[in-house]
Amino acid sequence: MNRLNHLFATKKDNLLSIYYTAGYPALNTTVDIAEALEKAGADFLEIGFPYSDPVADGPTIQNSSQQALDNGMTLNVLFEQLKDLRKRVTIPILLMGYVNPIVQYGVERFCKKAAEVGVDGIIVPDLPMYEYESMYAKYFIDNNLSNIFLVTPQTTPERITKIDELSNSFIYLLSSSSITGGSLNVSDSIEAYYVRVKAMGLKNPTIIGFGISDSATFTKACQYANGAIVGSKFVKLLETENYLEQIPAFINSIRR
Known part of the structure; x- marks a missing residue:
C-alpha cells in the first residue's frame, strides 16, 4: 500500500490536491512549496515537470512551465531536488507531465528514480492506455507507482470500465475537454456526466480537475467525486511576493 492508497483508505471525501510546476517561480522552490502546502492542509500534491509543448495546459501553467525551463529545470534536476523530499513531506506526491520527456529519460529509469525519491504516482495525459498496458505497466507496478488515467465527458x-480495471488509486475526472485554467461550469450535460460516472460504482475513487479555483467550485466538485484538484489558481499565487506566507490562507479559502 503506497501513500495514495493509504490516504483513500482513511479519508473518503473532500480531498484537496494542489498542482504546481517544479522549478517555478524559482528553480529551488519545489520542496519548500510542497512542505508549505502539507502544513497548510493539502491532502496530496501534483508536481508538474515542465515541457516545451504542454498541449493540455492553459496560459497560466504554460507560462510557469516555460519559466521553469528557463530557470534550468530538467528531470535530472527535479530528481536531485526530491532526494530529500521524504525528510520534509509525508503526504502523497504525484508527478505530472507529458510522455515525451519521460521516454527521452527512459521509462524504466524514470519509474525507478521516482520511487527512489518517494513519489507515489504519475499522471501522463498523453500516454495512450494501450501503450501503458502493453509497454510500461510493469515498470509502474514493479516500483509501486500508481498510473493515473484521465476521463473526459x-x-x-466501456473505456471508463477499462480504466477502472487498470487503476489502483484514483481516476482523474476532467471537468471538460478544454485546457486547464478555465472555470468549473456545471452545465446539465456535465452534471449528467458526473452522475453517470458516479452511478457506475467504480472501485477507484474519483478526483475532479480543471476549473477548480475557490470554495464554491471545490464544494461543487466534491458533490460528485471524492475530491478536487486546484492548479492554475495556485500557480497564479506563486507569481506574488511572499507566496509561501500566503499558502495557509489560500488553502483555507478553498476549504471554507
Whole structure:
C-alpha cells in the first residue's frame, strides 16, 4: 500500500490536491512549496515537470512551465531536488507531465528514480492506455507507482470500465475537454456526466480537475467525486511576493 492508497483508505471525501510546476517561480522552490502546502492542509500534491509543448495546459501553467525551463529545470534536476523530499513531506506526491520527456529519460529509469525519491504516482495525459498496458505497466507496478488515467465527458463507459480495471488509486475526472485554467461550469450535460460516472460504482475513487479555483467550485466538485484538484489558481499565487506566507490562507479559502 503506497501513500495514495493509504490516504483513500482513511479519508473518503473532500480531498484537496494542489498542482504546481517544479522549478517555478524559482528553480529551488519545489520542496519548500510542497512542505508549505502539507502544513497548510493539502491532502496530496501534483508536481508538474515542465515541457516545451504542454498541449493540455492553459496560459497560466504554460507560462510557469516555460519559466521553469528557463530557470534550468530538467528531470535530472527535479530528481536531485526530491532526494530529500521524504525528510520534509509525508503526504502523497504525484508527478505530472507529458510522455515525451519521460521516454527521452527512459521509462524504466524514470519509474525507478521516482520511487527512489518517494513519489507515489504519475499522471501522463498523453500516454495512450494501450501503450501503458502493453509497454510500461510493469515498470509502474514493479516500483509501486500508481498510473493515473484521465476521463473526459466524451469517454465511453466501456473505456471508463477499462480504466477502472487498470487503476489502483484514483481516476482523474476532467471537468471538460478544454485546457486547464478555465472555470468549473456545471452545465446539465456535465452534471449528467458526473452522475453517470458516479452511478457506475467504480472501485477507484474519483478526483475532479480543471476549473477548480475557490470554495464554491471545490464544494461543487466534491458533490460528485471524492475530491478536487486546484492548479492554475495556485500557480497564479506563486507569481506574488511572499507566496509561501500566503499558502495557509489560500488553502483555507478553498476549504471554507
